[in-house]
Amino acid sequence: MGISNRLLLFVNQLGIDHKTFAREIKVSRATISDIYNGKHPAGGKVILNTLSRYEELSAEWLLRGDGQMIRNIEPGPVRIFEEPGSVYLTKQDLYNFHRLVEKVQELEVVVNEIRKSLKQ
Numbered sequence: 638m639g640i641s642n643r644l645l646l647f648v649n650q651l652g653i654d655h656k657t658f659a660r661e662i663k664v665s666r667a668t669i670s671d672i673y674n675g676k677h678p679a680g681g682k683v684i685l686n687t688l689s690r691y692e693e694l695s696a697e698w699l700l701r702g703d704g705q706m707i708r709n710i711e712p713g714p715v716r717i718f719e720e721p722g723s724v725y726l727t728k729q730d731l732y733n734f735h736r737l738v739e740k741v742q743e744l745e746v747v748v749n750e751i752r753k754s755l756k757q
Contacts (some may be wrong), residue, residue: 639678639683640678640679640699640700640744641672641678641679641703642728643698643706644672644679644683644684644687644699645672645673646706647687647691647694647699647706648669650706650741651691655669655670655673656673657671659678661688661690662683662685662686662687662689662690664682664686668683669683672677678748681736681738681741681742681745684700684741685697685734685737685738687699688737689734693707693708694706695706695708696737698739700740700741700744708723
């Protein structure tokens with residue numbers, strides 16, 4: 638099962654429609670429809686926005702299929718501080734986001750290489 642299929646499985650598990658999911662992760666409804674219909678795989682923006690919005694979703698499961706879909710979130714210090722009109726992230730949040738972006742970029746390279754080899 639690929640990333641797109643796992644993403645759609647997660648959306649199904651949430652029990653929300655594609656329009657709501659698209660709004661939640663700030664992408665167009667057409668983008669989610671294309672993934673659902675198999676026209677395009679889930680891209681970096683969809684993956685990153687999903688993992689940012691749904692903290693309980695395991696990145697390992699979504700990207701690699703390893704472990705459980707829903708990760709255990711242990712209670713800890715508040716990581717996001719909200720004030721009207723502002724959100725502050727910790728250095729650890731930024732580091733984690735940066736590492737995730739790197740992994741997604743690595744996966745996109747692999748996917749493009751596979752596509753090229755399939756066309757030959």
